[in-house]
Amino acid sequence: MPNTITGDTQLYAIIGDPIFQVHTPEMMNRLFAREGLNAVMVAIHVAPQGFEAAVKAFRVMKNLRGFIATVPHKTAAAALCDELGETGCAIGAVNAVRREADGRLVGEMFDGTGFVAGLRAHGHDPAGLRVLLLGAGGAAAAMGFALAQAGVASLTIANRTRSKAENIQAVVRKSFPHPIVKVGEADPTGHDLIVNATSLGMKPEDPLPLDTALLTPDMKVAEAIAKPEFTPLLTTARAKGCIVHSGRHMLEIQASMWMDHWWPKESAKSKG
């Protein structure tokens, strides 16, 4: 349960379109209560055309400490911030924004670092692995960036629209010259870790994001989708003997990262 909301409660928001499906307020309000903070997170439903007005208002709300931008606002949020962290700056999207006392906004993207931290927390260090990344949206960019940062041996990005995969390839290569980063097909052959960063699997009628007949028991299969916790991909992979890793972990582990971002020990890297 959140703390009782008073006149001096600090505000946090998660903003998205749609928003009804998010569980972030429950997660964060439990955490705020456990930490003894007089703070509350609410979910705010804003369409893309209203996002800039909402962010302008966040700047003037003196007791708003920060917000989470979720789909489809992560790129727009980065563009409206005054400062960006390293990942946010590299990929041009953020999901957590801190409001400074003077109204300045400092954003960073934690989807990728959260994903990698979730893998590690479950004993799956991606260092040295050959990774197949499915998808090339905002989440895929963040995850590709973080996987390269974590020292994967290679990263194959597979996406229906090839140019989007090439964009991620370029962004990752610019920051991390070491791993082999290539654009390829949705074929798990020759990979140790398969990561689904497409939205396929959210709806029951979605097709699988790759041909599961090609999965072998030595492969690990991870999801970015948190709900359902076990997508058809994960269920099928598990049945084939693969170790599977739910998208729920990537979300849950970000809570403490967001807290660190909102109460930073050192200031974020300047955008300019």
Added chain:
Amino acid sequence: MPNTITGDTQLYAIIGDPIFQVHTPEMMNRLFAREGLNAVMVAIHVAPQGFEAAVKAFRVMKNLRGFIATVPHKTAAAALCDELGETGCAIGAVNAVRREADGRLVGEMFDGTGFVAGLRAHGHDPAGLRVLLLGAGGAAAAMGFALAQAGVASLTIANRTRSKAENIQAVVRKSFPHPIVKVGEADPTGHDLIVNATSLGMKPEDPLPLDTALLTPDMKVAEAIAKPEFTPLLTTARAKGCIVHSGRHMLEIQASMWMDHWWPKESAKSKG
């Protein structure tokens, strides 16, 4: 305790400067919970220069159902609404605003009707009384308007700056030709009900808003100040045998009025 906040919780805000001192979120969240509504009210601290940006954002927040404007935003809130109720239109200030599904804002002022309803609920019908109203700010305007509407015999408005008292006199006379409305001194002699609508009494060091030596036991003394519940004026008046009426009632009784405004049975009068 408020309901657990989820992705589809409806939002309400109280916005003011300062805001830390308000108890409205506690009051409304208890009420929402009792009514079984998935709704929450948060307090937002916005300075006057940020108020317009905040209201623009409220328009685009699709799950925001309404807000309360408190000091110093009540006049600005009226100016930014698309529609005003009768009192809000007459006095040019509102404290409760409903957001329609299309983002249009409908405001009304309940400070005065709340005050009168609070009086009546405690057996003090102001109809036929000779009333002395101290102060000529936003609360005083709303209370003068509502007292005239309630059928007082006369209304004397006393304020340090006489022109502000004359403004209220003009506004009240325009809507209610029947009662005698005059501008006068802070002298209770010849009045049945004394109403303090100044801010004197909020701070311990404030002077009294009138010469309490002139109070007699046949007078009723009422406050707009909710905190402290018993101001020096009320304490002194009670010691002299007057019936006293705390400003807390005017706030508490408004909760149900705001609820009716947010879930209206009929639409408010157009502003235009």
